[in-house]
Every structure is written in structure tokens, then in C-alpha cells.
Amino acid sequence: VTRGLIAIDWGSSSLRGARVSGDGAVLEERSFAAGILTVPPGGFAAALRHHFGDWLTAPDTLCLMAGMIGSRQGWIEAPYAACPANAADIARQLTWVVPGRVAIVPGLSCERDGAPDVMRGEETQVFGALQLFGLGGAARVTLVLPGTHSKWVQVERGVVRGFATLMTGEVYALLRHQSILARTLPVDDAVFDEAAFDAGVAHSLRGNGLLGAAFSVRSLSLFERLPEPHRPSYLSGLVIGEELRAQREQAGDRIVLVGSPTLAPRYERALALLGARTESVGSKATWRGLFDIASTLRS
């Protein structure tokens, strides 16, 4: 009997889990609004049992957890693995909370422009996505993981060489809801307007930074050159376009996009405007990444 896996993705705001068979098939998935910030200190073991207790009772089950659960605010702080690092380096540096049974996957750290950078959870998606696309041996791949804090990850032959965090989603939300631009934007997002989004991407790609590009939301509105319902799409294009402008050097690489169903199509559109060749995968990258770590432990 091959050992079963309980794969857990435990972030700041959500808790997701999958039951994975010994041959890697995802048998069942669950998702809860039970991120680590909702769990009282010392309450993580109980929270895990509460949501996944029935799965955990199966004999010889292994449970691997990725994400902010390994941060200082999580169950126990799992030290970062330093880049360059491959999947085997990650697997060797698990932090066990129940020896042999329940472990936390380390995040990754790297040094970039004289400052450190960090990720937690995305490393698992990266290694999972590489496996799903058969790119574990590719000479050079860039993985883009859009979100509140987007990650751009450079991988060479299965080794993460380095990565960059860009605060794209968070800055979008601040500009959208808290800045002077909010005054010219509708309270609710209307339908996504592709032309306005593309115009925003193009504006950022022509410009040289978001501090300058962002003001165009206001000035275009002032001269009635941007209809009110299209403004959130335009701003979204500006901010995502700025992310691409900053990372433009990597747009020539083979790009794997690991994103949610809402964000991925926007990044695909924007990357296509840059002429980048993109493949996409969603949440199953996490389950595949955790399955591969589990396989390493078995062998």
C-alpha cells in the first residue's frame, strides 16, 4: 500500500486542502476561510483536526503544509531555504510538527539588488508547475505568480536562481479604493473592459514607472477621455502593465503563469501584448508540488 498524502495550502486568509492518492491523483478538495490570521496562538493543531480530522485518521498518512503556516505568525516558524535551491533542497529542509507525520515546507529566500526577498507557498507551486509542464530540466523558465504580492521566479534546470516580489495587487487595491483616483472611479467594478485594460497596459509599457502613469486615470477622466465604467479596468491594466515593464527583461523567457481564474486571464492578455509565450496552470500546481516532495520522502 502506497502512503496517502494530505496536501495543505495554509495562507494568511484561506485554508485549502487536498487528499492525494499514492499515485498522485487528487481525490477530494476542501477550502475554508480559515487563514492563519483567524487561528489563535497554539490553536493550529486543533484547527487542522477540525477541518481535516477525518482524512488524517487513515493509517500512515503524511500531511505536508505550505504557505504562511510556516511564518512567524503561523504554527511554527519554518526557516527559509536559501536560493539557489531545487525541489530536493526544499524536501530536505522540512520542519516537522508531528515527527514523521505532519511537516511544514520551508519558504525560499534570495538576495536581490542588495536586499533579501522571500516567498512562502509559491515555492511549492513553482516546483509543481515545472513537473506538470515537464520543465524540470529546461534551461531557463520564468514563472509568474500574480497576486497581492506577485512573484517572478527564475528557474534554470529545476533550480530556483532568484525571484522578485512585486506589490502589484496590494498597490492596485490602495490606488483603487484609498487614493485620490478613487474619487473618479465607480464604487463597484463594472464588467471588465478589455480595451480599457489594454490601454492601461500599453500606457505603463510606454512610461517609466507607476508614480507617473497612475495620474493618467485622473487626467483622462478630467478631460472625459475615459468613461467611468471603464476606469477600474484601465487602472488594473496600468498596474499589471507596470509589473511587466519592470520585469520586461524576462518576457523573452518561456513563461509559466500560475494564477487564479480571475487574475490569470488578465496576465495572459498583458503578457501577449508584450509578445511573451505563456502557459498557464491553476491551483493544482500546489497539490503536485506537495506530492513531489512527499515522493522524495518515500524514496
Place this chain on the structure above:
Amino acid sequence: VTRGLIAIDWGSSSLRGARVSGDGAVLEERSFAAGILTVPPGGFAAALRHHFGDWLTAPDTLCLMAGMIGSRQGWIEAPYAACPANAADIARQLTWVVPGRVAIVPGLSCERDGAPDVMRGEETQVFGALQLFGLGGAARVTLVLPGTHSKWVQVERGVVRGFATLMTGEVYALLRHQSILARTLPVDDAVFDEAAFDAGVAHSLRGNGLLGAAFSVRSLSLFERLPEPHRPSYLSGLVIGEELRAQREQAGDRIVLVGSPTLAPRYERALALLGARTESVGSKATWRGLFDIASTLRS
């Protein structure tokens, strides 16, 4: 008897005025927390009388107002003058609210990267500063006006060719107080730390955009490489450094900085790190600009 001038700078959040003699001397200044957003619709004439009524009773007094008072939310909308424009173009396009007695100076508009850009109030500071430094005929000058929305203005022989608005001060405040970075920053700003500020400027100048640079506040803090009291200075350096990175092409120009006593020293420091040659002037640029427009009307 030469005609006296009441010079008014009426912005969103403050109202400042100066009584200027016929030969340009500033005789008296007043400042109130009575920005246009505090004045009810239709209440601007009364507000002006309330704060400056005694000055306005002098016979044959001219009152010129610059700033957001000419916006859609102000007394009356004063149409923008389009770039290229010099001081005489501005003086010809005043909007009179009391004919021959009280007028609003138009803002400027320009086209940049396929979108319009606008200013209101800064045009008066620009023309005033050029006069104060004897640069009305200079082949090429860049004026930098730091603030919530910084302006970088290109002037050739007294003509504003174009300008850029950068949302530096506003984005700083959003990141400082509303973003995830706020969690690692002290509630109150401690004393300004020059070394941390310089490190922030240098980090942005090495990087390629604020979305990526900003996250270094968090990662440096996480690894205890940036002491908590220094973090606001570092973030300030990052954001101002990003403004300079974006406008780097103009750093080779002769630069005139028109800024407040709190912001100007930070910009002087940052511009010096770029090797720029900078001269500074404060609020008297506004009074000089309005005096020059008044002189044009007299002649």
C-alpha cells in the same frame, strides 16, 4: 501710485495670502486651514472677504488667485492653458470673478505618453522661480515641485514645454499607513535618519520600479537588517528615489527645486546622490509669480 496686489494661493487644504507692494515687496503674509474643500458652494467670495477683507478695501487693489480655486470644485472653473505656454500666455487667459479686480490664474495642461497631464498653482510657482533665479531666458531648466503630486516641469527660454505629475507623496502615505508595510513600521515617525533615507534612494535607483522596491521594507525588517525607527526614512527614500529614477533623464539639466521646508531637504539630498545641480526656493516663488502676472496687466 502703483497698484497694490493681493496674492492668493488657494489649494485643496489651505489658503495662503500675501500683500505685495507695487514694486514687488511682500509686506504681509497670512495662512489659514481654509482650503477649497472646507468652503460651501457659493461661499468663496464670502470666504475671501472674511480672511482678506481689510486688504481688499484699499482702492484700486488687484487680487490674483492661483491653485485649486480654479478647479471644478473651486469658485469657478478656470480653463487650463495648453502647453507650450509662457507667463504672458497665462496672464492673457485669466478668469475674472470680479472684472478688473479679482481673477483666477489658469492651470496648465500638456499631452504626455498619449494621456493629458494637468497642474493648478504650480505654473505660478514655476514662472515665479524662473524670475527669482534670473532663468527666464535659460535654454533649458527642469523645475521640480515635490508634494502629494510632484511635478517635473521642462522649461526652455521661459516656455513650459511639458511636465509630468508623479503621485509620490500620496503613494508614500498609502504605503506608510495603509499597506502591509505599515505593520513593520513604528506608529510615529521617529527622527529622520539620513543613512536609511540614502539607502532607500540608492535601492530605488538600482531597481526598476516601486512595485518591486517597496517590498524590501518588509524583507529587510524580517531579517532584522533595518532597525524599526529607521524604516519610515528608508521608505521615504525608496519612494523619492523612485521618482528620481523615473525622471532620471532630466537629472542632467539645471534643476530648480520649489518645495516646502520639510520636503525640499530630502529632495536636495536625493538629487545630490544623482549628481544633479540644484537650486532651491520656497513659497515666495508663488508671490513672485503672481506679481509678474500683475505686472503684465499693468503694462
